[in-house]
Amino acid sequence: MKPIKPTIIAIAGPSASGKTLFAKTIHDELIEELGESGISIIYEDAYYRDQSHLSMQEREQTNYDHPSAFEHELLSEHLNKLTKNQTINSPVYCYKTHTRLNESKIFSPTKIILVEGILLLSNKELRECFDIKVYMDTPLDICLIRRIKRDLVERNRSIESVTNQYLATVRPMYYQFIEPSKAWADIVITRGGKNRMAIEVIKAKIRQLSQLPPQQ
Numbered sequence: 001m002k003p004i005k006p007t008i009i010a011i012a013g014p015s016a017s018g019k020t021l022f023a024k025t026i027h028d029e030l031i032e033e034l035g036e037s038g039i040s041i042i043y044e045d046a047y048y049r050d051q052s053h054l055s056m057q058e059r060e061q062t063n064y065d066h067p068s069a070f071e072h073e074l075l076s077e078h079l080n081k082l083t084k085n086q087t088i089n090s091p092v093y094c095y096k097t098h099t100r101l102n103e104s105k106i107f108s109p110t111k112i113i114l115v116e117g118i119l120l121l122s123n124k125e126l127r128e129c130f131d132i133k134v135y136m137d138t139p140l141d142i143c144l145i146r147r148i149k150r151d152l153v154e155r156n157r158s159i160e161s162v163t164n165q166y167l168a169t170v171r172p173m174y175y176q177f178i179e180p181s182k183a184w185a186d187i188v189i190t191r192g193g194k195n196r197m198a199i200e201v202i203k204a205k206i207r208q209l210s211q212l213p214p215q216q
């Protein structure tokens, strides 16, 4: 029997808008039903460029909110392979050292692949990989509060580094690249990663797609 072509769902939007929470909630609530081969998540952040050749000071100067910070060409190559039911070696990223780890993760195609990240809809090649494009439209001030809390606890940052980075790059790049990319979305979600109706709507669509017979 011919394997089903994976359906790829992008979840884009500003930093700390709730993309990860939204994707993980959908994944965790469906994994038992769909099984390990049914649903998985890929993180755009895993595709931040390797910076192991740079000093820590240089890495701290990088604009992580500009499209050039990502190896989007590798991500679209990987997504294209997954749609052909091929396995990939996904990079593994570390926010504390601002570079890739010296390891990769074997990632096998699943029927549904959720991809989450800030700049997924800003890139034409990536957009062409997605079957459904979702944008988390959480107000920027709410995102900032959540980002401060998260980055202090999970990403080893100080309040000075979070606020300086926010003013220098996060906010301007949001207006230049992320907010305009909303125009490409099929579905715009308000109120973040706990919007229960939005979670249920995407889950229902995934259930419907998962029941389709193999494509000819």
Ligand SMILES: Nc1ncnc2c1ncn2[C@@H]1O[C@H](COP(=O)(O)OP(=O)(O)O)[C@@H](O)[C@H]1O
Pocket: 013, 014, 015, 016, 017, 018, 019, 020, 021, 022, 146, 147, 150, 191, 192, 193, 194, 195
């Ligand atoms: N609706 C919400 N209410 C409260 N906290 C939330 C909500 N959505 C997300 N968070 C929290 O905000 C932080 C950022 O959310 P996250 O899902 O990591 O955002 P993103 O992946 O878009 O950067 C996390 O600590 C998360 O638990």
Ligand SMILES: Nc1ccn([C@@H]2O[C@H](COP(=O)(O)O)[C@@H](O)[C@H]2O)c(=O)n1
Pocket: 014, 015, 016, 019, 020, 045, 048, 064, 065, 094, 095, 097, 098, 099, 117, 118, 170
């Ligand atoms: N070394 C890095 C890499 C990325 N960032 C910030 O992460 C944000 C994207 O991840 P989210 O989970 O918040 O969507 C992005 O805004 C970068 O500024 C970083 O601080 N350091």
